[in-house]
Amino acid sequence: MLDDDRFSELDALLNQTGMYTKFLSEQLQQMTEEMEGNDAAPPAAGSKRKAGRQGGNSRKKGPGINSAAVSKVQQELVPLIKGELRPYQIKGIKWIVSLYQNGLNGILADQMGLGKTVQTIGFLSHLRSRGVPGPHMIIGPLSTLSNWVAEFERWCPTIPVILYHGSRAERQKLRTSRMPTGLVKNTFPVVVTSYEIVIADVKHLQRYAWKYIVVDEGHRLKNSNCKLLRELRTIHTGNKLLLSGTPLQNNLSELWSLLNFLLPDVFKSLADFESWFDFSGVGEAGSDQHIVAQEQRNRVVSKLHNLLRPFLLRRLKSDVESSLPSKEEIVLYSHMAPDQKRINEQLKDRTVNEAIAKVENGQRGASISKLNNVLMQMRKNCNHPDLITSALDPSPMFPSAAELVEQCGKMQLLDRLLKPLKARGHKVLIFSQMTKMLDLLDTYLEQLGHKTTRIDGSIGWQDRQEAMRAYNSDPDMFVFLLSTRAGGLGINLTSADTVIIYDSDWNPHQDLQAMDRCHRIGQQKPVLVLRLATAHSVEGKLLKRARSKLALERLVIKKGAFLPGETEEDMKGTSMKADELLEILKEDKDTKRDEAQSGVISDKMLEKILDRTHLAEKKPPPYSDVGVGYEIVHHAEGSGLLSGVE
Numbered sequence: 001m002l003d004d005d006r007f008s009e010l011d012a013l014l015n016q017t018g019m020y021t022k023f024l025s026e027q028l029q030q031m032t033e034e035m036e037g038n039d040a041a042p043p044a045a046g047s048k049r050k051a052g053r054q055g056g057n058s059r060k061k062g063p064g065i066n067s068a069a070v071s072k073v074q075q076e077l078v079p080l081i082k083g084e085l086r087p088y089q090i091k092g093i094k095w096i097v098s099l100y101q102n103g104l105n106g107i108l109a110d111q112m113g114l115g116k117t118v119q120t121i122g123f124l125s126h127l128r129s130r131g132v133p134g135p136h137m138i139i140g141p142l143s144t145l146s147n148w149v150a151e152f153e154r155w156c157p158t159i160p161v162i163l164y165h166g167s168r169a170e171r172q173k174l175r176t177s178r179m180p181t182g183l184v185k186n187t188f189p190v191v192v193t194s195y196e197i198v199i200a201d202v203k204h205l206q207r208y209a210w211k212y213i214v215v216d217e218g219h220r221l222k223n224s225n226c227k228l229l230r231e232l233r234t235i236h237t238g239n240k241l242l243l244s245g246t247p248l249q250n251n252l253s254e255l256w257s258l259l260n261f262l263l264p265d266v267f268k269s270l271a272d273f274e275s276w277f278d279f280s281g282v283g284e285a286g287s288d289q290h291i292v293a294q295e296q297r298n299r300v301v302s303k304l305h306n307l308l309r310p311f312l313l314r315r316l317k318s319d320v321e322s323s324l325p326s327k328e329e330i331v332l333y334s335h336m337a338p339d340q341k342r343i344n345e346q347l348k349d350r351t352v353n354e355a356i357a358k359v360e361n362g363q364r365g366a367s368i369s370k371l372n373n374v375l376m377q378m379r380k381n382c383n384h385p386d387l388i389t390s391a392l393d394p395s396p397m398f399p400s401a402a403e404l405v406e407q408c409g410k411m412q413l414l415d416r417l418l419k420p421l422k423a424r425g426h427k428v429l430i431f432s433q434m435t436k437m438l439d440l441l442d443t444y445l446e447q448l449g450h451k452t453t454r455i456d457g458s459i460g461w462q463d464r465q466e467a468m469r470a471y472n473s474d475p476d477m478f479v480f481l482l483s484t485r486a487g488g489l490g491i492n493l494t495s496a497d498t499v500i501i502y503d504s505d506w507n508p509h510q511d512l513q514a515m516d517r518c519h520r521i522g523q524q525k526p527v528l529v530l531r532l533a534t535a536h537s538v539e540g541k542l543l544k545r546a547r548s549k550l551a552l553e554r555l556v557i558k559k560g561a562f563l564p565g566e567t568e569e570d571m572k573g574t575s576m577k578a579d580e581l582l583e584i585l586k587e588d589k590d591t592k593r594d595e596a597q598s599g600v601i602s603d604k605m606l607e608k609i610l611d612r613t614h615l616a617e618k619k620p621p622p623y624s625d626v627g628v629g630y631e632i633v634h635h636a637e638g639s640g641l642l643s644g645v646e
Contacts, residue, residue: 080125080156085118088320092119095313096241097126105240105262109314112245113324113520117151120214120243124190125156127211135184135208137191139198139232140216143455143491146465148192148216160189165197165461171204181207194461195228202231210237217244229257233264245516262311326615327519329529329633331543332417333597334409336534339385344537347377375538382534383437383503384408401447404440410502410532411444413600417500417530420610422450422478427471427496429517431484432503438481441502451476455491456483471495482517493517497525502532504543526615531633535597601629 070087077093078085085093092108096119099106108116124136138148145163152161162178164171178189198205213235242261259267317324336344380387385407386399398404405411414430421428432438435456445452451474453467471477472495480493484505496518519527533539601609608623609630625632 078122078125079129080158081122082157083155085122086115086320088315089115089119089122092116092313092315093122093126096120096123099241099311100127100239103239104311105242106311106313107242107244107262109244109312111314111316112516114245114315114317114320116243116245117148117216118155120241121152121155121159123241124212125159128159128186132211133184133186133188134190134211135179135188136212136214137193137205137208137210137237138214138216139193139195139228142194142196142461143464144216145192145194145461146468147492152190152192160187162189162191163461164191164193168200171197171201175204179208184211198235199227199231202234205235208236210235212239212241213237214241214243229261324519325523325526326618327515327527327529328612328615328621329515329531330609331531331533331596331631331633332413332601333533333535333540333629334413335600336382336537337385337407337409337412339389339407340381340409340534343381343385343388344378347374347381378538379503379542380434382410382537382539383432383434384411384440386440387434387436398440398443401444404444409600410534413532414500414502416603416606417610418448418450418479420607421498424610426498427475427478427480428498428500429480429482429493429496430500430502431482433484433505434503435483437502438483441481445479445481450478452479452481453477454481456481457485468493491517492520492522494520494522494524497523497527499527499529500532501529504531504533504539526612528610528612528615540594540597595628596626596631599628601627605630 070090071084074081074085074090077090077097092110096106096108100123108119110116110119120138124134127133127136140148142165145165149161149163152159162174164174164179166174179191180188213232215232240261256267256270260270377388384404386404399407405415418428430441432441435458438454438456442452442454453471455464455467459467467480468491471480471493480496482491484501499515499518501515515527515529519529531543533543605623605627614621621632
């Protein structure tokens, strides 16, 4: 329990910094009223509105947006922008301006696909129109860099921008020719670069007095020990803006890292921060001392949540983009082919059973490593047995397309999907975590004569840019193969309307990011997400685990309180404990009674699922949520820390 002095100190700190909340909320409220028509009724006393929930783009009933007023506000706010912004995007820019005017840093955390890039460009154009040309630096994943440059050229061609990448000599040439130190003129470009280049060139980048540093996909900074965060702290900047569409899953160190990014002078010490939440040794549960400590904890957490509000802006697609086409996600279950069944049984040999017995008896250590290895082999087997057996095959040749399909139940299901999808004129993104699986899929698709392209971690940024351009511009380019981690960030592939997740990621947010490569602003068609899984296997259990993590994230801050029942042990990362591994590897008798895993989907039912008429009409599906070989997934969008932030 905190002593009285320490608790009073923390309480006063949170009260003081919480003053920003009311101030910035009032500014956003004024912005909302400026854009609403004259008939808009004033809000009830004491009521709060969520940013972006009003207007013609909202599904909720409410006052209409005056389009003339919106155009006027946009022209005054961002006169250099070429194109029409959505009302909620204008509000987002205004919010960043409010932070800037008050010398504050912030996080724009709109759900993926709502235009965080264009809002950032709009804000930087606002600064330039007010005589603040920079210098500004945008740091993001390699796959997003070319998109940043293209979006600047599209929305604000008067702002010079450079892609700061390439070899050491090429970067030196860019610094000499385009990035002079000293007085910043209008010709100084916005610098777009990657995490890795910042780490490599930190000594050079320290020479500039950056006005704004924008970190795209900023959840990379949640780890307070990451090298990128350490190097960024050494680069002088007036302001920082973090972009992240991924709801935060916070333990105390991640929460501190976030607050340290926003308020480094206030939140200096992780040890002090953790000590505020150290309620160990406070007596037995139910005692007076324990109750007082718990009440202190609740008050601290509630105030921390309120403290975060002014620095975070989070809008969901369901709040602001009713014009976005519908999206439906369905899990399709395959069976195991004979080869897969044989390999699966071999993996459950006596050695593995011994490891399981040791874990059950409390003898962990090396047993966990063995269980992890077995789990990975089982997942490979679900994807395709060739991922295991190829190590024993001296032939350098891949199996034929017919053999690849025959050997694997999941490939048989994929084969049944691609034929009607191609016939109906759909374009498909296929995600896998395993690059060797992408190799097999590449071979299979090539043998069938399908036109494809690919992005994985080994593809350079120039080739990525060309692959995206080719796919979006060529109507005959049927399939885009992507690794989930490399292709799930900052890539716009709205020419596709179908996502096939061949194997699910450990982290469910990675799969959500993958889906949003095509379900985003600019998409004109309903999007169908098909997640493939092998029935009665470790995949089904991993899917169940991922779904529960989305519904109940680890130590989430939501609606002013931590979720109850989480212990410090529960908070540690996303790696599985021995008990979880054991539970996944054990035979699941419950799935035997699971209708979705009771068989393979029929051709007739598959035709119904691929028919998107109900999605185009925004109606419920004309079939049950669960049937033989399939189940419709209903996940809550935006679950996590930021869903409760207004």
